[in-house]
Amino acid sequence: MTYGDIYLIPVPIGNLGDITLRALELLKKAELIACEDTRVTFFLLQRYKIPVPQLISFHKFNEKQREGILFKHLESGKDLMIVSDAGSPAISDPAEHIVKEAIAKGIKVFALPGASAVLPALSVSGFTTRQFQFVGFLPQQPKNRREILQQIAEYPWTTVIYEAPHRILKLLQELYAACGNRKICICREISKLYEEHIYTTLEEINNNPSLVIKGEFCLVLDGQTIEGETASEDLTENALIDYIKSALGFGKTTKEISRMVCLMSSLSARDAYNLVIRTKQELEE
Template sequence: MHSNKIGTLYVVATPIGNLQDISLRAIEVLKKVDRVAAEDTRHAMQLLNHFSINKPTLSLHEFNERERVGVLLAYLQQQGESVALVSDAGTPLISDPGFLVVREAKAVGIPVVPVPGPCAAITALSVSGLATDRFIFEGFLPAKEEARRQRLTLLRHEKRTLIFYEAPHRLLDTLQSMSTVFGSQRKAVVARELTKVHESVLAMDLAALIAWFTSHPDQQRGEIVILVTGAEEEKQHAKEVIPKEALAILLEELPLKQAVALASKITGERKNVLYELALSMKGNA
């Protein structure tokens, strides 16, 4: 049945592990919407059932999002339904599907309302001990080693804290790639199973992390966030030229006046100052 009312698309953040982290508003929205679009409907049903919410669900994942956009827009525009968009865990669209739906909904004037809550990247950053004033989120790195190293190489001189997601079976390979590109002494953090029973946040340099996880294969599992400290300020390729040092070198090869003139050009120091300095150096030689 056609409705004159346009529905609202709610982007609802859900717990990343501990169900008690769901917000009161998220529960309220999930109870009042007509439908829930979920990355995995079976996973979503577990969440809904836990809070005694009975709503029809629709799958929306990376493999069907493009074709599901039209279906969802029809529910929102033509049927006037309100829809909650949820991912398996955390905030939708952050390394999860939903971007196409949100973009198209906004393009046709459908209200899109955020219902904020957990996000693994921010949760990990808050307890990492790394700088939090400036950071970048890179999501998942490429699975193949060469492509992964190429991506990391582009980030080698990035000064902001780097945040990545990674699959358990690629943890060691990724840490090794990071060590190769960033250097084994770069400080990093591996945050696992955040908000869950086996939560751990391990901060070491990359070499130590590789050694630790190699010797603890049972810890190479679960949901993983890797954080890497930003590169230090680049050291100047040439150290500051000190007038006295420049003069000492030039005086070995050139007459005094030429050495003074050239030293003035190199250092920006006044010639008369350098001349007096050169005379004193000559006198002490």
């Protein structure tokens, strides 16, 4: 059987001028577009004077139910275009599951580069971009949320987080409790008319919550600071030992801590492991 291809098409997160020429070309030739909200995509197509093909809603509440229809379309040899309301499909938006299923079926999946809040926010943050983690929206289930907050607290480089306007203050309080006083860049309304970047600290923003008003937020949190040294620097042995002691206190395994020490320093895997073992033995004495 010859399947059609899947194209994940990013659309602007704010400024409609940010769409790419290739995205427009693919949307023009589309016979079926799976979209988060058909009304939003209808407006987008009209804005670019593109004839509106068949649109089918495809969001987190019906993603699996819609896959049968979408795979039937692909089985006919026709290509499928997938778009979100804003940004890139499968990045904190629907499409992750269908991509996984498509790969299992041998269907080709192509993702166009383009709109996302992650890289613009990271670029303007002023923090290290050598390595970073993107955690998207934090889970709402308390246990899972605590685990992610602990992961953020222990990560030695920059972290990028999404949050909805009605939950932003709660998240800032949780980050302060978990991470202490770190630098943070709060990006609001990226690429929109009232785009704003707030450069502050977790302590300051929690003391002045009025600095954060309505908008779509992307938070960029500076990396873990140990003994006053940022994670973008090669840490001293004493600073690494302090980290190891802290990680052991959190119940991390020797393997997990050794891997993190390697990332935080220029130590080899063997030297990092030996440092963890030595520190562990000293604590047990």
